[in-house]
Amino acid sequence: MTTTETIRDIDHLILGAGPAGLQLAYFMDREQRDYLVLEANDRAGAFYERFPRHGKLISINKVYNGYTERRAQLRYDWNSLLCDDDGFNFQNYTDAYYPNAQLYAQYLRDYAARFDLKIQYNTWISDVSRAEDGTDRFIVRDADGNLYRSRTFIVATGVSKPYVPEIPGIELTENYFDMSIDPKDYADQRLLIIGKGNSAFETANHLLNATRVTHLASPGSIKMAWQSHFFGHLRAVNNEFLDTYILKGQNSVLDANIDKIEKVDGEYRVNITFTHAEGQRAEMAYDRVICCTGFRWDPKFFGENCRPDMACEDRLPAMTSGWESTNIPNLYYAGTIMQIRDLKKTMSNVLHGFRFNIKSLYNIIAQQHESTPYPSHKLPVAAEPIADKIIDRVSSDAGLMHQPGFLGDCMVVDRETGEARYHEGLAVDYILDSEFGQQQDYYIITMEYGDFEGNVFSLEREPHPEKAYNDAYLHPRIRHMRGNALIAEHHISESLENDWRLNEHCGKRKLIRAIDFVGQEDPTQYQQTHFQKLVCFFERQLAVDTASATPMCHESSSPTACSTACEVSEKA
Numbered sequence: 001m002t003t004t005e006t007i008r009d010i011d012h013l014i015l016g017a018g019p020a021g022l023q024l025a026y027f028m029d030r031e032q033r034d035y036l037v038l039e040a041n042d043r044a045g046a047f048y049e050r051f052p053r054h055g056k057l058i059s060i061n062k063v064y065n066g067y068t069e070r071r072a073q074l075r076y077d078w079n080s081l082l083c084d085d086d087g088f089n090f091q092n093y094t095d096a097y098y099p100n101a102q103l104y105a106q107y108l109r110d111y112a113a114r115f116d117l118k119i120q121y122n123t124w125i126s127d128v129s130r131a132e133d134g135t136d137r138f139i140v141r142d143a144d145g146n147l148y149r150s151r152t153f154i155v156a157t158g159v160s161k162p163y164v165p166e167i168p169g170i171e172l173t174e175n176y177f178d179m180s181i182d183p184k185d186y187a188d189q190r191l192l193i194i195g196k197g198n199s200a201f202e203t204a205n206h207l208l209n210a211t212r213v214t215h216l217a218s219p220g221s222i223k224m225a226w227q228s229h230f231f232g233h234l235r236a237v238n239n240e241f242l243d244t245y246i247l248k249g250q251n252s253v254l255d256a257n258i259d260k261i262e263k264v265d266g267e268y269r270v271n272i273t274f275t276h277a278e279g280q281r282a283e284m285a286y287d288r289v290i291c292c293t294g295f296r297w298d299p300k301f302f303g304e305n306c307r308p309d310m311a312c313e314d315r316l317p318a319m320t321s322g323w324e325s326t327n328i329p330n331l332y333y334a335g336t337i338m339q340i341r342d343l344k345k346t347m348s349n350v351l352h353g354f355r356f357n358i359k360s361l362y363n364i365i366a367q368q369h370e371s372t373p374y375p376s377h378k379l380p381v382a383a384e385p386i387a388d389k390i391i392d393r394v395s396s397d398a399g400l401m402h403q404p405g406f407l408g409d410c411m412v413v414d415r416e417t418g419e420a421r422y423h424e425g426l427a428v429d430y431i432l433d434s435e436f437g438q439q440q441d442y443y444i445i446t447m448e449y450g451d452f453e454g455n456v457f458s459l460e461r462e463p464h465p466e467k468a469y470n471d472a473y474l475h476p477r478i479r480h481m482r483g484n485a486l487i488a489e490h491h492i493s494e495s496l497e498n499d500w501r502l503n504e505h506c507g508k509r510k511l512i513r514a515i516d517f518v519g520q521e522d523p524t525q526y527q528q529t530h531f532q533k534l535v536c537f538f539e540r541q542l543a544v545d546t547a548s549a550t551p552m553c554h555e556s557s558s559p560t561a562c563s564t565a566c567e568v569s570e571k572a
């Protein structure tokens with residue numbers, strides 16, 4: 001920077017007006033923070049004008065879900081960003097279960113306008129460095145040479161570059177990023193798609209009518225989202241192709257290393273080594289080869305004194321549990337790139353997960369840079385109101401449900417004042433790493449899947465509430481903590497509707513009218529059992545002297561009987 005250049009000072013600079021940048025800007029704006037979003041395009045949400053290439057979102061939009069309360073509707077509306085205007089949501093744009101991506105781009109543009117977010121469009125950021133005047137502020141330069149200086153810098157630039165594996169001859173291939181999507185261009189062709197993720201299957205399905213043969217190949221086997229619960233694994237909406245493979249429709253899924261790709265006499269010769277056939281090799285011939293091997297984050301705008309650490313083979317930035325760079329203080333990340341913290345486990349890579357991460361990120365930034373305590377509600381230190389609050393949260397919150405085991409609530413108990421402070425929707429790792437994890441008496445509330453093996457569609461279900469710790473399905477888990485030590489934990493059995501409130505489903509029409517289950521013939525009684533067991537857990541835990549309590553082994557699976565003679569679904 002020269003002495004004659006003018007510079008614009010802003011507290012919080014956000015880079016990118018995709019859904020992540022908009023979501024963070026919304027929270028900044030609501031609290032009247034000094035912020036600005038810089039966006040290369042002349043409009044918000046441009047990613048969705050181009051991707052997914054075949055035009056359909058795989059995040060669901062279930063309009064008829066029976067709920068009238070917005071927070072519960074968000075469990076089935078995976079696309080709307082969070083806001084206080086319940087009437088403004090993506091479900092007003094379409095009732096398609098898998099919506100059109102262009103409509104979503106329109107919704108994002110409207111979101112930016114509806115909340116009058118401070119976005120400067122047509123601003124391509126080409127250089128980011130740190131001031132060397134002792135302030136450590138970020139100095140950001142756009143392609144027109146304009147300068148900005150900020151206290152925090154939040155990168156929400158998504159994954160904009162194709163990830164291309166190192167295979168000899170890979171440069172000869174086409175890429176999902178810019179391939180033709182007109183099936184006519186593939187008529188009667190032999191097609192190899194490298195990759196087995198959603199973009200590979202989306203492409204294969206789209207071209208199914210046209211190609212003479214389609215092969216999908218990569219070294220690892222397909223992972224189904226219904227088995228792993230990870231959205232990035234193959235979604236059922238994209239697996240029509242699998243059926244045509246297994247039922248011999250001239251399509252195949254090959255587990256194989258691609259050793260070499262050459263172009264000979266106008267066709268691709270591809271040498272492969274099968275993964276599960278004792279090293280058997282083959283040379284295959286194709287008319288086209290398309291890489292659907294994923295995307296990566298592009299950090300090219302960072303200068304010498306501001307290069308952030310990278311992770312995951314340099315595909316994503318390395319970050320702390322508070323989504324801050326591991327080596328550049330006050331540099332934060334928002335959006336799909338947050339996925340490095342729960343890679344291939346939960347949903348930070350997609351909208352329905354990262355919108356809740358960003359709410360928490362906003363609160364962390366406000367705490368660290370605006371001296372605003374992390375928001376909380378006060379509760380009396382008494383079992384019933386605490387149990388009420390938890391049942392309400394696990395029955396209605398979408399963040400706990402969509403980020404299982406990753407986002408959790410944290411309730412800190414102060415027995416001297418008789419007051420508990422209930423904080424919503426933090427990353428569990430952040431709870432443990434931050435001052436929350438230093439508290440001598442606190443609880444972490446999550447929803448989690450249990451361990452299971454085998455076919456997810458034929459699992460034995462644990463019907464006994466006192467053995468809920470065995471539950472393989474999504475269910476609430478409450479941990480009593482002292483520092484990083486686990487004192488006791490309680491599980492609540494899964495519920496068909498993910499709703500444990502006493503009046504059952506709070507929507508208009510009940511689903512379960514009767515349930516014949518260990519002597520409990522009506523569902524209210526069934527719900528009451530869960531509530532009572534939770535109250536029972538808190539009555540005992542609130543009486544425990546945490547300073548002298550023996551921590552339990554995290555791996556322990558042996559439950560103990562409750563001292564009040566009712567068996568409980570907990571480990572202690």
Ligand SMILES: Cc1cc2nc3c(=O)[nH]c(=O)nc-3n(C[C@H](O)[C@H](O)[C@H](O)COP(=O)(O)OP(=O)(O)OC[C@H]3O[C@@H](n4cnc5c(N)ncnc54)[C@H](O)[C@@H]3O)c2cc1C
Binds near residue numbers: 020058
């Ligand atoms: C093929 C594909 C399909 C997907 N489908 C879905 C789906 O159906 N549902 C779902 O929930 N998720 C989906 N995702 C995940 C998807 O990446 C995110 O949901 C979402 O787009 C990420 O939002 P974001 O705001 O983090 O990034 P983006 O939406 O990518 O936004 C980043 C913004 O930053 C701007 N930008 C980048 N660099 C600069 C710079 N140097 N200067 C200024 N501006 C810059 C860009 O112009 C862009 O507007 C998909 C991802 C891929 C790769």
